Amino acid sequence: MTGSSPARPRSLHWASPQRPLHPDIFGEDRNSEARHKFLIESAKREHDRVREDAERVYRDHLQKEEQQRLLQEKRKEEERIRRDEQIAAEVTRVNALKAKQVVIPAPLPDPEPPRPPAVIASAPPAVTSSSAAPPATPAPQPPSQVNVVATQNGVTPKGPSFSPDDSRPLLTTPQQLLKRPEPPLLQSNGTAPAPKAVAPPVAQNPAIPAIDRYTTIHRNLKELRRSMAQQANANRALKSRIGDMRREIRKSVGQLTAGTGANRVQQQKIVALLREALQNQVQSQLIDPSNFVMEPRNPVEGAVHNEPQLPSLFLYLLNIFAKAAIAQFINEAGARPETADPVGICIAATFSEPDFLWHGVSLIDILIAKFRIVCPVLFGYKGSEKTEQGRQRLGWWKDSGSWVTEQQHMDRMTGLGAGFAAVSLRNFGPSKKTNPYPPRHYWTAMAKIVNTPSADISNTQCVVLKSMIQNYEQKFIQFYGTAAIAALRTSLLEFPGRAPQKSAAVNSLGVLAELLKKDSGLVLG
Amino acid sequence: MADLASRITKPEDAPAVSAPETAPETQIDGGEELGTGLVQSAFDVEIKLSDLQNDTESPLFSVSTFEELGLSKEINDGLLAMNFKKPSKVQERALPLMLSNPPRNMIAQSQSGTGKTGAFVLTVLSRVDLTKPTQPQALLLAPSRELARQIQGVVMNIGQFCKDLIVEAAIPGAIARDGAVKGSVVVGTPGTVIDLIRRKQFDVSQLKVLVIDEADNMLDQQGMGEQCVRVKALIPKSTQILLFSATFPDKVMTFAEKYAPNANQMKLRHTELTVKGISQMYMDCPDEQKKYEVLCKLYGLMTIGSSVIFVRTRQSANEIQRRMEADGHKVSVLHGAYEGGDRDALLDDFRTGRSKVLITTNVLARGIDVSSVSMVINYDIPMKGPPGKEEPDSETYLHRIGRTGRFGRVGVSISFVYDRRSYQALTQIANFYGIDLIQLSPDDWDETEKKVQDVIKSSRAKPDYAPSAVAKV
Structure with a gap:
């Protein structure tokens, strides 16, 4: 039987079950007209039935397709809205940041007193338009500096006034920042370089300080600590537990070491303590977490915690955890920057835990607020190391009223720069969780430092910049590709190149470039 | 205050115009307001030099830069890569003396963690001729293989941009029996070095510099002192000799x-020896057994990077390791029972941060520099002398606590006492150096935590490492 067509399925008989297989087909009247008509009638009915069925199926199909299409469209729309919302949120945040950065210089309407004389001498009365943002100060204006800044940056400031506005044109998109042939590729992970461009000119009035939300959060956290102390006095259960929990967290953060899997025990312990705090068996007060986040939040479907309040003990311990991490950065990574990395991993892993999110978003603002206080240059603040206020703006610490030594300050900055990179350059690609502090923040921080007008470049910035790059250049390049290489070139060669004073801190950026060349073959020059 | 112009610093009297603590912003607020309604802010005021660097006597204070010391660019870049930006006092003072020609001997004393190693390594690197990369020109001696390897690491690190720099370690097992010492810089322990010279594996004919680190220890110890004398007899008479401790x-x-005849000298009095950045405390333990529990609790009280625990016996070292590992710590134990390669590996774990607690007997009291060590524990008070006639060992105490507070960083030392004898021994040491030890108690950890935090804060607040400030004796 080979070669013959396959046997027809028997069920074929039943394909049209209503086919009139009357036995009377062989009857007497099989040739009668009535019979004929009847058969035609039956055939037509059958035809209609089949057609109807077919049409119905076809309609169903069309409907389904339409439904599918609508659904798809709806999803697309939702996706778009979500993206728009994200962008909107980012823009607001960037605006807020810009507002901040723009405003900061306000308290120094004057140029640094020590510098002007020479400069002024060379400057004709060019200052026509301090009106744009009148620093309103009797201090000597160094108008010529503006020009210096402008030419050195290759960016034209809006006006000749040496007002805080100057920083705005410099604040950039990667494109502007790089000024290099390579287009800033948005590589992998969908991590786009810092959203910018969108930012409309905020804070037109530099005299009105934008509310620095991070500082407010930081203050609220201090308040929280006080309130916990009071609660503990009245609540025995809380008092007996809170100190031990705090010390356990501090100890666990201190135990973190390099090596994959080396920190499982510590990580689990920290998470367990925070969960215990969430369960709140010691009945700490419930408080509103919105005091500790950057932007107001609404409940989100599917979030573990949509309630308006969380146990204060939980927020307190998150704060302690953040505090311990920062202290570890300062004390340990200051001496050995590479120790920051395991702490950064622990931070990212803990703050991204689904049950530690509030309204679906992490509470990492608690940590970032601390960075803002201890290492302001990461957020675009600048100042002179030779002045009181300059040092304050740079986060130079004071102990009992006097400045800590230069060595201590630079140590702190080294540790914090490395710590910031350790927190912000985490790859969540393989993870189901959401990165609580994605790499665009790293980019933004770097951009803010390298866009400092030449005259305002400080050693502190150089030290922070160096330590946020060293040991992290590979991760940075993984995220941003050629754009990262261009940014490294800007940071390690161009930025120190235009620094007015070639101090050891400035020179060490160039040395890092040398080191990258020597150790990894990365040629920037 | 009304006269804003007077607040402007004239160039010639810049330092004189010091800012009051309160930022003048507030003073000016509302004072002069322009019609624009813009709030006006103040000038930034220059800081007085004395504020910039509180104490010129600090061993970490110096005004000059490495460049001013006339170091080559390669060496300078190496220093910058290691985050050394300015010379410390011993470097600033001793380097010009050591680098001057004709070369003169040097005996230099400076507190722990103030840059002694850097000082002699810079001298060595400046003296060697790198066009003869395999000809030994500098010999550095240290009392232990750990220290020798550490110094070797520092030479290579500072010299990382120096082309053709070869640094050899002359320690047991490092040079093959039929091999030769082929490096311009040789770092080793005295016994091995003598053997190598005797067997003609080490050509010392062109040696220019001999450095002896931890010199008091090296010259004092029986055996090692003799070896040092023999080394000196074997090398050219013209060799410059540098002694550090x-x-x-x-x-x-x-x-x-x-x-080291006709040497330039830098000396300290014994009350000037302790680095003020180290907060020295003691823990009053109820009895010897409780010491274990107390120890584990310490790690929650403050931020600790790495830590070193000094114990008297191997048994207690092992027991502490067991307990601490159960508590989640990663621990290295190093004592006389380990040898050669094992010791290197254990110490490397600690150096690279794979373990953050080092438990050791006295082997490592001296010299070992792990910059992130922020706590040293004297689990047992150091004693010396024959059994039955033991007395407190002040020098060892000083070297032990010197493992922390490196290069001006904050460090904490906690000594455990639990009976009259240990208490008296510690008191004697404290009196010798004129230090006030702060008492801690294990009864209320909330209280103790607060106290420790305060102590650390106040020690940081005094950046004066001023030796004279503690002269009490």
């Missing part, structure tokens, strides 16, 4: 002066 007891000093 944090401590130089008087009797050793006499010998040192003979060993």
